[in-house]
Amino acid sequence: MVTATPLRPASLHEEVASRLRHMVFERQLVPGEWIDELALANEWQISRTPLREALKVLAAEGLVQAVPRQGCRVTEMSEDDADELFPVMALLEGRCAFEAVRKATPEGIATLRRLHETLEAHAATHNVDGYYRANHEFHSTVQALADNRWLDRATNELRKFLRL
Incomplete structure (x- = not known):
């Protein structure tokens, strides 16, 4: 007999990545704009860790660019x-x-x-x-x-x- 394994809800960083992706596609974050991690973390009442993990996901997708010691900005299409x-x-x-x-x-x-x-x-x-x-x-x-x-x-x- 196979026992069912309950599904886990999406992790916080996945939820944050989804929200950020939506903001990029809806132009709430525009190409070239720097992402204010502190403001978003405060607004969403989360720590910066899941936000940074989400930004890594979006950077891997090419939607944001991580700039060392500066943060992330929304990718611009040249x-x-x-x-x-x-x-x-x-x-x-x-x-x-x-x-x-x-x-x-x-x-x-x-x-x-x-x-x-x-x-x-x-x-x-x-x-x-x-x-x-x-x-x-x-x-x-x-x-x-x-x-x-x-x-x-x-x-x-x-x-x-x-x-x-």
């Missing part, structure tokens, strides 16, 4: 970074589209049509934020329809840098 990233994303998303076309159901195609109409509506009304949200959802849906875990992993890894 023009050169964008010039290198966009062609790679185009290759990955092209492959996503190729696989999605082969595997998509009529319901999946209907979802893409609806999302495309939403994109057009946001473009027509110059709703930039709505357009970017719908664009992200459209590309994520194509990626999901491709149903390729390796492609999914590679695309997700690079897509987060598009949000910087």
Whole structure:
């Protein structure tokens, strides 16, 4: 008989990393901004240790840069970074589209049509934020329809840098 092992809740540094990641993606922490560890630790009523551990996680992901004896700042995308990233994303998303076309159901195609109409509506009304949200959802849906875990992993890894 197998005994069940209870799941442990996410550790504090994982929760802090998730919160910091959200702040970066929602532009509450902007590219180039220094992260005020003391202020965040006080605001969240935590010690600096889980915050520093979380920052190490984000540094490993490339979302922040650790500068010795200075702290961490949110990664900035340079023009050169964008010039290198966009062609790679185009290759990955092209492959996503190729696989999605082969595997998509009529319901999946209907979802893409609806999302495309939403994109057009946001473009027509110059709703930039709505357009970017719908664009992200459209590309994520194509990626999901491709149903390729390796492609999914590679695309997700690079897509987060598009949000910087």
